[in-house]
Amino acid sequence: MTVRTFTLAVAASALLAACATGEVDYQGEGEGFVGQGVPVRATLETPSVGTAGEDAADDPAIWASATPVTVNGVLTRGFVAGTDKKAGLYIYGLDGAVLQFLPEGLLNNVDLTDGLVVDGRPQIVLGASDRTPGKTGVALYLFDPAGTGDNPVRPWGALTSDVIEPYGFCFARRGSEVHAILVGHEGELRQFVLTADAAGRPVSRLVRRAEIGTISEGCAADEATDALYIAEENVGVWRYSLDPASGAARTLVQPIAPGVLVADAEGLTIIADGAARYLIGSSQGDSTFPVWRIDGAQPAYVGRFVVQDGAVDSVTGTDGFDALGGPVGDAFPEGLVVVQDDVNDTGTQNFKYIDWRDIRSALGL
Template identity: 30%
Template sequence: MAAHRTPLLALATAVAALAVTAAAPVRAAAPLPAVTPRAETPALHDDTAGGDADADDPAIWRDAADPDRSLVIATAKQGGLRVYDLDAREVQSLPAPAAPGPDDAPGRFNNVDLVHSARLSDLAVTSDRGSDRLRVYRIDRDRAGGPLTDVTDPKAPRIFSASQDEVNEQRTAYGLATWTDPRSGRSFAIVSRRERTRLAVLELTARADGTVGYTKVRTLDLPAGFRLPNGTSWTPCNEPGELPQIEGMVVDPATGTLYAGQEDIGIWRLRADLTGKPQLVDKVKEFGVPGTYDETTEECVAGADPGYGGTRLTADVEGLTLVTEKDGDGLLLASSQGDDTFAAYDREIDDDNEYEGGFRITPASATLDGSEECDGAAALNEPLGRRYPNGLLVVQDGHDAPGDPDRPSTNFKFVDLGKVTSAIDD
């Protein structure tokens, strides 16, 4: 979602300018601690010459028999899926599906998450924005030809669109989180809709022919507008016709709690079955700031900040991931894309997901840079062999450096999770 940042960047810049002119001096916050990556994947490029292979969202699969052979599975949008080993070397590349017709949208993978299920085995599930469907891949580390095999039900239905014409408008499957209910053993995917506030929960089911399909259970629309304390109504500024969409999502498997990042709003907490009342855990700094869309510049022009926003997240809110601990403790991590930082919240609902701190991912060397404008993130708080005995955090880097200014460059950074938790604790 780095391309979506332009209007909000103008909005954030204008808000910052207003803050500078305030009468009372503002005390600068202490700088956030920095952690450095240990490795990075090869660069992915998003251009017409090299194809649309823009890095977006990762997931971490642990090989229980040999953790050193664990994998990172990541989306490359129209470039399909990439699979990496723990040295960040590519071990498999799978293309996105071709367009069904000459005038139709091709496959475009947005987010990926994993399923660990006795019923379904280990699966990688992706949201295919190009076709408005899920695609499902079975994981077999020792399979000849690569660990992923496409097992998508060929009759899998569209999720939000009624026709191919609607699919081509690209208000389609976008964000994704998976969850297996420990009581029933049933597995689900929660999917968001691009440029809309709708969420859908789908049950994943095994078919007789060995493929995996899904059935829609219910949908829920998160708010698009809000009543502010001063009595006014507010909707975040976007291009005409666009509503504040959701992308980054994660489910806490212990409680069945879904955390959903509405990019221009903040982080919601709700039941993963989409029942009950959603609660806003934290808001972006720009929450409540009026904006007018300028057709000429294709940017939002900000009005005065009424002061109703949060203090930790700068729009867009992007990748959400959990650092889980067996005693129920742990952290919810969120990518604050607008200021290239990450925010950490207590996993405990009883503590109302209290803010615990933040951090940046900064360059380790002249050739191994940090993470900017991060889209997706995935954490696994389990030993991953000799490379990552304290667990692993993988984040997308929206501006891989050094790079060619004529070829936008993205990739994924691998970070020792122990460094992250230590930085937050300090």
């Protein structure tokens, strides 16, 4: 992109931001339009979410273990947490099978992290933005990787906030601290430090309050560069510092632009592939996934992909997705990408699993 083209794109995005007061669906090519991108195919999928006839499946988060663990009585080397934003939280196996369902209400985005000790044991902490009336904030859950017996994912409490409609959510590690980052539907940004008290209950401390501007959701932290990426749906992708003292300071990484990122910009995720790290976005308006390499001095756009029919059906209109590099069970030895599909070929919405090697090869990374 030339400097002149970039300047015009920024100006256009600023005008769009000034006019946008809500979600703007891409209208240029009609509903279901799929833009240009290198083709990849999903290898498997989950069952349909339980809420039928509505926009329900939304966002996944991936966890992998080097050794088998027990999740709700099933031996596995990891799981995928996925939200049904009309009903609760699913826990899927690495084969896509349902391991557990928690009927927790209106959960939107989910993420997970390690590094927190609760009751003297290291735990995996899951958090999901919660829009349930009277509970707005972040619903918290724990999984004990050393647990025995049934060992389900279990509710742990909540992180409360002043955000009226919690939307995007992601965790980040800063040194020994676990940070929880909440993005509100109207562009609120709230950052908390999460700990556990002596009784094993969650404790949160607000460390940043800022405003993004307009409707925002996608959230991903690159701990290696202390960066936070947020998608403002009708404007573009921003890079903030993870340091809460930086407040609202930010840099526009990618404005909304045809052929790269089409409104509305939805989920964001980061995958580490050896020494390389990549930011992936969901260009929901044309059902593509743009990719930037982010381990250099500045993010560098490297192309985008689309998910076509293969062993399972194609993917369109993705809201949330997640990626994890390295071994994820036997089937995904170098990484896994899980994406929400808003028009499943049979049943209701679900999640598709894509081998990272196929994306890397298609993009020539």
